[in-house]
Structures are given as C-alpha cells and as structure tokens.
Amino acid sequence: AQSVAQPEDQVNVAEGNPLTVKCTYSVSGNPYLFWYVQYPNRGLQFLLKYITGDNLVKGSYGFEAEFNKSQTSFHLKKPSALVSDSALYFCAVSYSSASKIIFGSGTRLSIRP
Amino acid sequence: GAVVSQHPSWVICKSGTSVKIECRSLDFQATTMFWYRQFPKQSLMLMATSNEGSKATYEQGVEKDKFLINHASLTLSTLTVTSAHPEDSSFYICSASGRGDNEQFFGPGTRLTVL
Numbered sequence: 001a002q003s004v005a006q007p008e009d010q011v012n013v014a015e016g017n018p019l020t021v022k023c024t025y026s027v028s029g030n031p032y033l034f035w036y037v038q039y040p041n042r043g044l045q046f047l048l049k050y051i052t053g054d055n056l057v058k059g060s061y062g063f064e065a066e067f068n069k070s071q072t073s074f075h076l077k078k079p080s081a082l083v084s085d086s087a088l089y090f091c092a093v094s095y096s097s098a099s100k101i102i103f104g105s106g107t108r109l110s111i112r113p
Numbered sequence: 114g115a116v117v118s119q120h121p122s123w124v125i126c127k128s129g130t131s132v133k134i135e136c137r138s139l140d141f142q143a144t145t146m147f148w149y150r151q152f153p154k155q156s157l158m159l160m161a162t163s164n165e166g167s168k169a170t171y172e173q174g175v176e177k178d179k180f181l182i183n184h185a186s187l188t189l190s191t192l193t194v195t196s197a198h199p200e201d202s203s204f205y206i207c208s209a210s211g212r213g214d215n216e217q218f219f220g221p222g223t224r225l226t227v228l
Contacts, residue, residue, distance in 0.1 A: 102159070104156060
C-alpha cells in the first residue's frame with residue numbers, strides 16, 4: 001500500500017533563509033511524487049512532480065525537491081524563503097499521474113519577516 | 114493550462130437537505146475525476162474515483178448512498194450530498210485527468226456548511 005509521511009506539522013523560517021519541508025514515502029515499484037501548496041480556503045496548486053530522471057526537480061515559485069531513493073524521501077526546498085510562501089504544503093504519492101493520489105498530512109510553513 | 118472549476122464555491126444548507134456540487138473541466142476532456150474531502154487543518158482524503166460513463170469507485174468507509182457521484186460527460190462530474198448533516202460540513206475538492214497518463218488538475222474546492 002502507498003503511504004506518505006510529513007513528520008513536521010509546522011516549519012518556521014525567517015525570510016531570506018533557506019527552507020526545507022520533509023517528506024518520506026512508502027510505495028512498491030516506482031512512485032510518482034508530488035508537492036502541492038494550499039492557501040487558506042483555496043484548492044491545491046501544483047508545485048512540482050518527480051517521475052523519472054534527474055533526482056533534483058525544479059518547480060514553480062523557485063521551489064525544488066530532491067528524490068532520494070535510498071532514503072525514500074522527497075524533501076521540498078527553496079534557497080531563500082519569502083513571506084508569501086507561508087501556506088500549507090502537501091506531499092503526495094501515486095502510481096501514475098492519472099491514478100489516485102495519496103496525500104501526506106500536510107506541513108504548515110510560516111515565514112516570518 | 115488545464116482548468117478545473119467547481120460550483121458553488123461555498124454553500125450553506127439546512128440539515129436534511131441535499132446539496133449538489135459540480136466539477137467541470139473547462140478546456141480538456143476528463144476521462145477520470147476524483148472527489149476529495151478535507152476537514153479543517155487536515156489532509157485531503159480521497160472519497161471516490163469516477164470514470165466517464167461508469168459507476169464511481171468509492172474508498173473504504175465512504176457511503177455511496179450518502180455521496181452520490183455522477184460523471185455523465187467528459188467535462189462534468191457531480192457530487193450530491195444526500196440528507197446532509199452537520200458532520201458532512203467540510204471542504205470538498207475535485208480533480209480531473211484526461212486520456213493517457215496525464216496529470217491531475219484540481220478544482221478550487223467547495224466549502225459546505227450544514228446547519
């Protein structure tokens with residue numbers, strides 16, 4: 001069975017500092033991994049996905065994520081945080097882009113000025 | 114890019130009434146649509162998967178007679194919450210994907226409040 005874990009409920013970072021939001025996954029076979037962002041009372045916005053290829057995936061708004069097969073992790077990163085990055089971030093896993101997606105519990109990212 | 118809309122964006126209803134939520138793919142044909150619900154400060158939980166022209170597949174624990182899903186066309190799926198109760202209050206989000214191994218695109222969500 002597929003599962004994804006986000007060990008941190010909240011991450012607090014000062015503006016301008018690098019940020020990391022952690023995600024680990026458990027899936028048989030080759031996973032499709034995603035990161036989404038959700039602003040209050042809004043739907044999900046796609047940030048990036050990993051299917052195959054380079055382990056470092058670049059996405060929207062300057063975010064990137066690194067796929068690490070040996071550690072079964074897919075951490076989200078950004079070199080320099082902005083206050084506007086404050087939102088709820090979800091890591092997700094699937095067997096394909098079009099099959100059902102299993103979401104992590106979410107991590108609330110708070111960027112202080 | 115692919116756009117998915119939901120209507121209404123929010124709805125308030127009385128306990129015992131039924132509410133219909135629409136999910137539309139605006140610029141592509143959605144062969145598969147997914148319905149999720151999200152409780153405050155929690156993650157999205159998949160409720161059901163629907164393929165155009167066939168019955169929806171519900172996740173374990175989701176009452177199919179309570180949450181009626183219809184995917185009658187390639188651009189429209191509806192979720193009807195029948196005899197709604199306060200515990201059905203939630204944020205409902207749909208997503209849609211087209212033919213082949215295409216990405217899922219999410220709608221903006223519908224907030225349902227049952228009084």
